[in-house]
Amino acid sequence: MSEVLPLRAGLRVAIMSDETGWHTRQLLRALRERGCAGRCIDLAQCRIATPHAWHGLVLPGFGESLPDAVIVRGIAGGSFEQVTKRLGILHALREFGVPVYNDARAIERSVDKSMTSLLLHAAGVPTPPTWAMESAAAAQQLVTRESAAGRSLVLKPLFGSQGQGLQRIGWVDGAHVPLPPLEGPYGSLAYLQRFVAAPAHDYRVLVVGGTAVAAMRRVSEDWVHNVARGARCEPQSLSAGIGPELARLAEAASRALDMDYAGVDLLPAADGPQVIEVNGVAAWQGLQRVTPFNIAQALVRDLLDRKCPASALRRQA
Structure with a gap:
C-alpha cells in the first residue's frame, strides 16, 4: 500500500442538484473558501455514452474527465426509468472511485x-411501528384494528418530502377515519406509521x-x-x-x-x-438560522478532510 498523497488544492466538485438557490450558493462559497471549484449539475442532463471516454459518462462541464468529488443536493422526480438512470450515474461515480456525498446507496435507503x-x-x-403493503384490503384491516384499539396512523407517500400528502387515519379526534384511496401520491401503496402524540x-x-x-x-x-x-x-x-x-x-x-x-x-x-x-439530501436553511456556525462549511470540511482522503486511500491500495 502506497502512502496517501496530501489532498491537493483546486479540486473540482460537482454539486448534483435539480435547482440552484440558497443551498447551492452556500456550498459553492464554502468550496471556494477551500480553494475548490464547484459546479452545479442536474443529474437529468448527465448521460451514459460509452464511446465518449473510458468511463462512459458525460457530465456537463467536465469534458472527458470526472469530478474529484460530488455533493448530492437534489435529485429531480421523474419516471421509474429516469430516476433509475440518475441514481445509476451516482452508483457509477462511486464505482469509479469518486467520493459521492451522500452516495446513491444512502440516498436510496433514506x-x-x-x-x-x-x-x-x-x-x-x-421508531414508531410501521407497515408498508400493496393490498388496500389488508391496509384497511390494519386501520380498522388500530382504530378499534383507540390508535391512529399516519399515511405517508413513500417518496414524499416536506410534510406533503400526510394524513391521519384510524381513531382521530374521537371518530374513525378510514383509509383513503391509495392512487395518486401514494402510488397504490400504503406506508403507515403509528401516530405519536x-x-x-x-x-x-x-x-x-x-x-x-x-x-x-x-x-x-x-x-x-x-x-x-x-x-x-x-x-x-x-x-x-x-x-x-x-x-x-x-x-x-x-x-x-x-x-x-x-x-x-x-x-x-x-x-x-x-x-x-x-x-x-436534507435542507438546512431553517436550521442555519439558529446555528452559530456555517453548516455548508461543515459539510464541505467533512467531504474534503474525511471522505476525499479515505477515497484516495482506497484507490491507492
Missing part, C-alpha cells in the same frame, strides 16, 4: 421511507461525518412540524437536557443507513424520543 423504517428497526433505533414541536438533528453537530426544535400548532409548512425554528442544545439523547439517537440512525450526513427527525414521546425520518 428516500424510501419503508426501507428507512426497516433499517432503523433492525438496528434497534426507537407529542407536544407542539419535534426535533431536527444534523449529523455530519457520524457526529451530531446541530439541532433545532420545529414548533407548530399543526401536528406536521415541517418548516415548509410554517413551523418556527428554535435552537436546541445537544449538550444539555434532552440534547445528548437526541444526539445519540440521530447518530445511531445515521449509522444504520450508512450516511455521510443526515437530517434526522425525532418526536418526543412518553418513553423517549422516536426517530421518524432520516433525510439524505
Whole structure:
C-alpha cells in the first residue's frame, strides 16, 4: 500500500442538484473558501455514452474527465426509468472511485421511507411501528384494528418530502377515519406509521461525518412540524437536557443507513424520543438560522478532510 498523497488544492466538485438557490450558493462559497471549484449539475442532463471516454459518462462541464468529488443536493422526480438512470450515474461515480456525498446507496435507503423504517428497526433505533403493503384490503384491516384499539396512523407517500400528502387515519379526534384511496401520491401503496402524540414541536438533528453537530426544535400548532409548512425554528442544545439523547439517537440512525450526513427527525414521546425520518439530501436553511456556525462549511470540511482522503486511500491500495 502506497502512502496517501496530501489532498491537493483546486479540486473540482460537482454539486448534483435539480435547482440552484440558497443551498447551492452556500456550498459553492464554502468550496471556494477551500480553494475548490464547484459546479452545479442536474443529474437529468448527465448521460451514459460509452464511446465518449473510458468511463462512459458525460457530465456537463467536465469534458472527458470526472469530478474529484460530488455533493448530492437534489435529485429531480421523474419516471421509474429516469430516476433509475440518475441514481445509476451516482452508483457509477462511486464505482469509479469518486467520493459521492451522500452516495446513491444512502440516498436510496433514506428516500424510501419503508426501507428507512426497516433499517432503523433492525438496528434497534426507537421508531414508531410501521407497515408498508400493496393490498388496500389488508391496509384497511390494519386501520380498522388500530382504530378499534383507540390508535391512529399516519399515511405517508413513500417518496414524499416536506410534510406533503400526510394524513391521519384510524381513531382521530374521537371518530374513525378510514383509509383513503391509495392512487395518486401514494402510488397504490400504503406506508403507515403509528401516530405519536407529542407536544407542539419535534426535533431536527444534523449529523455530519457520524457526529451530531446541530439541532433545532420545529414548533407548530399543526401536528406536521415541517418548516415548509410554517413551523418556527428554535435552537436546541445537544449538550444539555434532552440534547445528548437526541444526539445519540440521530447518530445511531445515521449509522444504520450508512450516511455521510443526515437530517434526522425525532418526536418526543412518553418513553423517549422516536426517530421518524432520516433525510439524505436534507435542507438546512431553517436550521442555519439558529446555528452559530456555517453548516455548508461543515459539510464541505467533512467531504474534503474525511471522505476525499479515505477515497484516495482506497484507490491507492
